[in-house]
Amino acid sequence: MSGARDQVTRMLALVPYLRSHEGIPVDQVASDFGVTTSQIIKDLNVLWFCGLPDAVTGEMIDVDMEALESEGVVYIDNAEFLPRPLRLTKYEALSLIVALRTLRASADDSEREAIESALAKLESAAGDGATTAKTVEVHVEDIAPDVRAVVSDALAAGKRLHIAYLVPSRDEQTERDVDPLRLLTGEGMPYLEAWCYRAEDVRLFRLDRVTSITMLDTSVQRHDVDQRDLSEGLFRPGPDSPSAVLDLHPAAHWIAEYYPNDAIEQRPDSVLRVTMRVGDLAWLRRLVLRQGGAAVVVEPGALGDEVGTHARAALAAYSSAIETPG
Numbered sequence: 001m002s003g004a005r006d007q008v009t010r011m012l013a014l015v016p017y018l019r020s021h022e023g024i025p026v027d028q029v030a031s032d033f034g035v036t037t038s039q040i041i042k043d044l045n046v047l048w049f050c051g052l053p054d055a056v057t058g059e060m061i062d063v064d065m066e067a068l069e070s071e072g073v074v075y076i077d078n079a080e081f082l083p084r085p086l087r088l089t090k091y092e093a094l095s096l097i098v099a100l101r102t103l104r105a106s107a108d109d110s111e112r113e114a115i116e117s118a119l120a121k122l123e124s125a126a127g128d129g130a131t132t133a134k135t136v137e138v139h140v141e142d143i144a145p146d147v148r149a150v151v152s153d154a155l156a157a158g159k160r161l162h163i164a165y166l167v168p169s170r171d172e173q174t175e176r177d178v179d180p181l182r183l184l185t186g187e188g189m190p191y192l193e194a195w196c197y198r199a200e201d202v203r204l205f206r207l208d209r210v211t212s213i214t215m216l217d218t219s220v221q222r223h224d225v226d227q228r229d230l231s232e233g234l235f236r237p238g239p240d241s242p243s244a245v246l247d248l249h250p251a252a253h254w255i256a257e258y259y260p261n262d263a264i265e266q267r268p269d270s271v272l273r274v275t276m277r278v279g280d281l282a283w284l285r286r287l288v289l290r291q292g293g294a295a296v297v298v299e300p301g302a303l304g305d306e307v308g309t310h311a312r313a314a315l316a317a318y319s320s321a322i323e324t325p326g
Helices: 004-019 026-033 037-047 065-071 092-107 109-126 128-133 145-157 254-258 281-289 301-323
Strands: 161-169 172-186 189-196 203-208 210-219 245-248 263-267 271-277 297-299
Touching: 004 026, 004 037, 026 037, 026 145, 026 203, 037 065, 092 109, 145 161, 145 172, 145 210, 245 281, 254 271, 281 297, 281 301, 297 301
Parallel strands: none
Antiparallel strands: 161 172, 161 210, 172 189, 189 203, 245 271, 245 297, 263 271
């Protein structure tokens, strides 16, 4: 079975492959890509509607369907743009620069040199785009250098880790063995995605909450798990995760679009009532406080009270600061 993500990955390789193998039998294409002939035909039917941005009919990649049906061979045309040098728009270059700066902030010493080199070349080519990017602040929380180094070494060597991990929501420290999968960054925080033998499932571990770490001599095992799809966000709350209900005013509507939710209800005055599951209520409290009143906690009541207490304390501190002579 081939999913949409697998199909996109395959088609990115399929076009240059077909350009260098004109008239190749479709059965051979399927064999080379490790899928069925019917799947390749489905790919070709999608390819028919692909091309450069803003392309119209006649400008998209052309597949000779007559040759495919009568002779079982594949020819494509209108794909000459592929070997052309890549031309980035100002906003595409800006996005890549910010992404590389974020990656640099969470990289270890062995990776940073390559990132710095790529960033310097991109900033040089971007011109004004690089100047604009300098106004964008990238912040990734610092973690202990030894934690980052041990995680990187374990990933490279394929070794298991033993970690002591702080769980703030339960105010406890746990000991666990994990098989590291990869490093991720989300919400300005570095995370280790790993198979946890304590939970017997894949878990995310914030590296600033790892209080001690040791690389073991045991090699990691192969785990039959799907790689986390980052296009759907870094976090995937489970059915046992706490539920919360928020009222979102227009300035905070982006929360309903950005984070997974169970239900959205349209309320008066353009308010969206959103029901969502979260892995950490403290994280949700911080998210709501950053909205400046545009997001209101409906449930759980205790969290709403906590947000109100923090907001009043912040307002009192601000008022005291502006009333006190400098």
